[in-house]
Amino acid sequence: MQRTKWMLTISLVFSLTFGGTGAANAEQDGAAEETTGVDALPFSDIAGHWAKDAILQAYQAGFVEGFEDGTFRPNDIVKADQFIAMILRAYSVTKNGKTEFDPSWLALLDKDRPGFSHRIKNALSATKFNFQNASSGYWATPYVNFLFDAKVLYEIDQLFPKNYSLFQKQLKRDASSYLIGAWFVKAEGSYDSKYQNYVLSKNELKDMNNFSQYTEGYKATILISGLMNGYPNGYFYPQRYVTRAEALTMVLRLRDKTLRKPFQPSLNGLIYSTNSGRIYLYDSKYALDMYTEMVELAKKHVTEGHFNLFGGDTVEVFSTKDVFEKNVYFTETGQYHLRPDDELTAFVYRDGSRKLGFSYPVPSTFESSKDYLNALYELLAGNGKGKDLRKKIEAYIVETAEKDFSFNGKNFSYREIAKRYEITIKY
Template sequence: MNKASFTYLIRIMAFILLIGSVLQPLGGVSAAENVRYKDGQYELPYTVLKNGTNDPSVMGSYVITPASLSVKDGKNYVSITVKQSKEITGLKLTAANGMLSEGIVTNSDTANNQRTTEFELGNLSATIDGWVKIEWPALSYFNEYDVDLKFDASQIPLADKEPAQPAEPVLSDGQYTIDYTVMHATYEQDSSMKGYFSNPAVLTANQGQKTISFSVIKDSSTITEIHVAGDGMNYVPVTTVSEDKEANTRVVSFPVEQLSGLLPGKVRVVISSRNYDMTHSIRYKFNLDSIKAVSGGGEVPTAPTATPVPTATPDSTKPPVSEGGGGTVTPPSATATPMPTSAPGSLTDGHYSIDYSILKDSTSEVSMMDSYTLHPGTLVVSGGQKYLAITLTQSKEITGFTVEQNPGSVIAADAAANTRTVLFPISGPGARLNAWVKIDWPEFNYFNTYNVDIRVGSTVGEKVNDPAGTISTGTPAPSATPAPSATAGAPTPTPPATGQTTTPAGQNTAAAVNLSDISGHWAQAAIEEAVQAGLVKGYDDNTFRPNNPISRGEYAVLLSRALKLESGASASSAFSDQSSIPAWAAEGVAQVAEKKIIGGYEDGTFRADRKITRSELAVIIVRAKGITIEPSAAPGFSDAGDIAEWARPYVAAAEQAGLISGKGGNRFVPGEYATRAEAVTLLLKVLNP
């Protein structure tokens, strides 16, 4: 071999080695998609990147690296510390369940303006999507944007290979018994709670869904809360099927996705006489080999007859409860041995007890809003349609409550007791719905709006009385459609009245303004005028819902119609989320965007379903009316300091023009959602000279 050939061969071999060194890490990432790390505490390096790129984000300069990783039972808990806690008002990461989560704040250092938040993350080899919100008045900077987090878990030791889990049993629809063990939270030993639950449990299979039921056979009153992560990750309260207060027992149930493996749970034990209040973690281990079908002869005894009773409403003033480990629990004992009854497989028209929980938005954490509702709720079945009725205990203070942007129906209200019962459609047991809450509580100087999730229980209890009742005068709740009768046909679903259908031009509609929920409302005259002009309309149930929030897409349509805007086809395609803009709103959005009345966000999106705040509404109205702003102008409201810098001149201009006014104490409340009534009133002011 000559020298030239030898040199060429060396180069080829070097190239092969180089390719191998490059491809090997890539293969490692692919193999690590489902990697499981060894339990322990570790440092976890990471970088914050601009969304969808490999470029560093400026957000990376406001976090402390490395992060802290705690691996427990194969789950990854990552703690991230931000250095500008006051200014970074929002931080969310995509959690192990695939949803954006705000995590749990584990430490707050006000003196150093830092806070540490823990997130349960899934695949650490993948890029984690994140979201940041920054409000920095000193720099006049107010923004929110998406980021990516890239972790380097290459130095984290892998867990020993686990033995294969037993195959999940395939069950025909029916009822079974199954043995199980209540285990300590961390040690491989029985929990002291084992003696408080009946065994075996009842396993019900129905159309691929599995439900576990058992009895709290002693001291039920001291075990005030039971939560189970039926999907292995998200804790939800169990459903109380029935209760026998005299025997101090109750029957509970919860859905499960898998019976193999360990199922996490929590129990709260309260013994007032001993000043004991503690939440303990436990685990459930089911014996798949013990599953036995229940024949029609009644091998499983049923629970003693008892009327389902509401779970006590959580006291919002109670002291914080530890979420700690599984210490020994020794409440005083009692004896009783009821067994659970199963939920009906097929529901006839009627009213049934069903539990639910109100959770923080996109999390499994119970929201404070849950403490202002009575449990359980009522499942109303009518003509094959299903509805959930829940009672709000602070009706006067809860001035706004919508589910999937629908305020539902008020079917009972008691002004003296400050309660109201609302009814809204659901797909069925186990549903999870998006809801919105508005609270105005002057006594506590608390005025806020926020999103929550409603998680409906999966197990249906016994039949109960119709929750519909009288609506006493003076009730702060809005009027709404009567509840569907359990014996009548289901009402036709009504889409949100966004105003996309108008009264034909020239038609006399004065007599048609007969909306049931605007009488005496401060905006009644404006609403009636707008309806008569064909700008807006009510819902099919004869309501207008004046206190509901309005979205950017809805208001874009109203403005484009009122101002008789045209064209806009080219502007509509400019938004990166054009595909998510509803068809009925697309043209209106394009028209107001082209006229620069409502613009998009810095990331190129329009976000048609996002609710409009009072600050944003002021900006929109000033632009729509063509008012010239003075950049240095300041509004005269008592909370002017809370108004974002970019909105202040617009709010000042709107105030000077007499378009807007303050609320109690001359407060503008800039971050509060604008209501349909406010939006319509300002729309008319734009049209009128």
């Protein structure tokens, strides 16, 4: 990745000019050996610093500048507003004197996270945000406002409501994890909640319970993603202040996945699957086996339409890929009245309710999923009784809106819910 395409120069007016600290840093694990002589360094105070290479990388890409006295002051403490500005600027480019969000990043966001892309574009259109400090009053107003306009933060947020004085305070590590985690989840998505709980129970950091009130929302996210790490002595230090060097390292990791250091606990003894590199945990091997079979049946029978694996528990079938993409877009942007339906959705509950089954909209033509539907009936019924189960269900559909019954030794449930038919078994 050529970082010069997405980083820009932060002017000296924006340089962080606050008190310093001599604290060691959690982001130094695996730092590269020094390769540049002191005389060749652009700043007089980074030789031997753990973040020297990261500072040089950001400086050479035009992401940061130093101070007029030739220093970078890597140990100065960051304020929340300065951290927010760094996050936003990391996703920008400057061309012909104009700074804007990186078009290539926005294009990827359109594809992978259309809801967030939609909110960013709406915010840009409404506010004319251009990465410039406010011309008067509080300098960071445009940056802070943009997080609210793009719904990364909300005005009723318990940690960072829309109160500018809160953003002018020095930033601690627990609060920084909240800000960078909130952006990450909007831009890249959240992790399985069961896996997050497992990570929090298995990480070896001794003080992960020392987060302040309301700051815990993303502490699993930042560990799993590798945006933040613990110190070599086994502590995270949630209440330690964040330095310029630390903030820079976090933001570089946010923008460049190759720099992240994910926490990866042992999965021995767990029942899990992976989808798009993310881990999903199950409460039973039966649930995983059934979901795996649902996926394999989709691969075999959905040959003309398009099927999508959502999370670690859902198989969605659409008539075409274009219909699927429209469904995602209108769902994520809240335009539900414009959302085209799927043809058929198979699912396994991983919440402990021990249910699995499938559903489809009323009406449904099964244009691309007729064979998959029959295969799902057979999967649930077993012993070659799929056709018999389908006849029974279709008779119930004519007679009633819901029915619980036994079939082939299994407990079935049929429901008509929100213009969908749902057929499940309890195992």
